[in-house]
């Protein structure tokens with residue numbers, strides 16, 4: 001029998017979420033961010049489903065290659081930028097646009113000849129990851145506009161560190177306001193389209209939408225806003241991770257379950273064993289009590305998650321039997337909650353599904 005563990009990707013949900021982003025940011029074009037294999041959903045599959053987007057954002061040139069090989073002809077933006085002069089011919093060949101965030105890149109562009117490449121000039125407005133400091137932006141812009149290998153129509157962009165904190169939250173969105181102010185100041189008299197908003201800013205910062213929004217997570221139906229799920233914003237989860245019970249065993253009161261015997265049965269009880277573990281990408285470090293759905297009903301994981309298996313308290317479902325369906329996350333069990341139980345965000349979980357999991361579409 002084939003291993004029953006699968007990730008079902010909901011194509012309609014991806015399309016619905018793109019529609020929802022368009023409604024929320026109706027004045028902006030949409031760059032669908034499909035880095036990290038479409039947040040683990042499958043790059044080509046996601047890009048085909050989101051072919052209505054105005055552009056795709058990737059982190060690696062190899063992803064741009066895969067998109068072109070799949071026949072996708074939308075603009076593609078290399079969000080981390082190129083890092084070697086050798087990359088420039090490849091950008092031209094694949095017709096890929098690039099983020100420019102560092103003086104070393106300006107030099108490489110100035111020394112390159114060939115077809116002009118469209119550039120997205122990145123301003124560091126306070127996240128302090130990639131980008132030119134506000135006071136260096138005008139010079140970078142001017143060098144780019146003069147370089148023959150840079151196409152007309154430089155886009156000005158920045159990235160938010162805390163846009164998941166909205167106005168009215170505990171921080172009142174202080175950092176985002178400050179980043180918006182810095183960006184406005186650094187780019188005040190420069191022509192060109194503007195792009196700032198990741199998913200959280202699409203959802204909660206309408207003033208930051210600009211000419212191009214750049215959602216990733218929202219397209220997969222995942223929220224990073226504390227205590228909220230994608231559904232709270234009208235989004236639908238694009239992935240259901242599921243498997244089946246391999247066994248249901250009656251274990252006696254006082255017996256311990258799983259590696260290191262971390263959980264003890266408080267009474268004689270049925271323990272289900274499901275065919276999924278950290279070897280499939282389910283986080284090992286979730287605590288006892290983290291829910292799964294067995295036959296559509298919540299049941300808690302007990303003891304340690306192991307590589308191929310996990311144990312489930314089935315006291316509330318004494319009739320559950322081997323072969324019954326188990327859902328790890330999906331529409332009725334938001335991945336955001338499992339992420340919180342694992343001390344991370346939903347994005348990391350969908351990105352971490354391993355290769356032995358079968359991917360299916362519906």
Ligand SMILES: *Cc1c(COP(=O)(O)O)cnc(C)c1O
Nearest residue numbers: 033079159198199214215216217
């Ligand atoms: C990943 C990324 C995004 C998308 O972020 P989400 O939170 O998934 O919407 C947008 N812009 C840049 C530069 C990114 O790296």
